[in-house]
Amino acid sequence: MNFWKERDKIVLMLTGWLPKWVKPNYVTAFRLVLILPLIWLLIENYYIWAVLLALFAYFTDMVDGALARSRKQISNFGKLADPVADKAVYFLIFLFIAWGNIDPRIIFFMIVFEMALVLALPIFWLVSKIAKISIKETGANVVGKFKTPVQVAGVVILAFSLKFGWPVYAAEWVLWLGVAFAAVNLFVQIINPNNFAPKK
Numbered sequence: 001m002n003f004w005k006e007r008d009k010i011v012l013m014l015t016g017w018l019p020k021w022v023k024p025n026y027v028t029a030f031r032l033v034l035i036l037p038l039i040w041l042l043i044e045n046y047y048i049w050a051v052l053l054a055l056f057a058y059f060t061d062m063v064d065g066a067l068a069r070s071r072k073q074i075s076n077f078g079k080l081a082d083p084v085a086d087k088a089v090y091f092l093i094f095l096f097i098a099w100g101n102i103d104p105r106i107i108f109f110m111i112v113f114e115m116a117l118v119l120a121l122p123i124f125w126l127v128s129k130i131a132k133i134s135i136k137e138t139g140a141n142v143v144g145k146f147k148t149p150v151q152v153a154g155v156v157i158l159a160f161s162l163k164f165g166w167p168v169y170a171a172e173w174v175l176w177l178g179v180a181f182a183a184v185n186l187f188v189q190i191i192n193p194n195n196f197a198p199k200k
Contacts, residue, residue, distance in 0.1 A: 007066075012066050024067040025075055027063050031064070031086075039092060048159060054155070055156070091111075093155055094155055101162060110178065158175070
């Protein structure tokens with residue numbers, strides 16, 4: 001059984017009421033708009049509401065991907081905007097909630113590994129132009145697919161820990177796991193031999 005295909009089926013079943021004119025890019029754009037109320041909630045220290053909104057945004061990430069694959073509406077805008085929206089939502093809530101409340105090394109390494117992957121994309125593009133090679137679209141790997149829910153879980157546990165005065169050890173353990181996933185994902189993406197192919 002393919003877990004990701006089964007997940008898409010469940011998401012599509014839950015969103016079957018969406019009209020046909022709602023395209024995946026609309027859902028992605030909507031997630032970008034959600035950043036504005038998310039910022040307000042974080043500034044006002046409504047961390048639990050911010051977490052709930054972020055979880056809803058995470059669900060829309062699954063929705064636009066499932067719609068794009070099932071309707072064959074994968075676009076260049078979606079390829080660019082989707083990861084931007086994901087990282088913007090995650091890092092906003094992560095930095096607001098984690099700053100000063102957890103081991104600063106977690107914040108440092110999370111930023112380093114995630115931003116290194118973001119910066120690797122334009123570097124790959126520049127290398128492809130200079131070396132006259134094309135970049136294959138390999139999509140997200142298994143590590144990358146598990147990385148996001150682990151990181152989100154860490155933030156959720158941290159938010160509730162701070163809200164109810166619980167120790168943050170459990171949140172830190174999960175977030176360290178998220179750091180490990182980010183590091184492995186970066187390594188896998190960079191060394192993937194399928195990233196480049198000679199231009200024909």
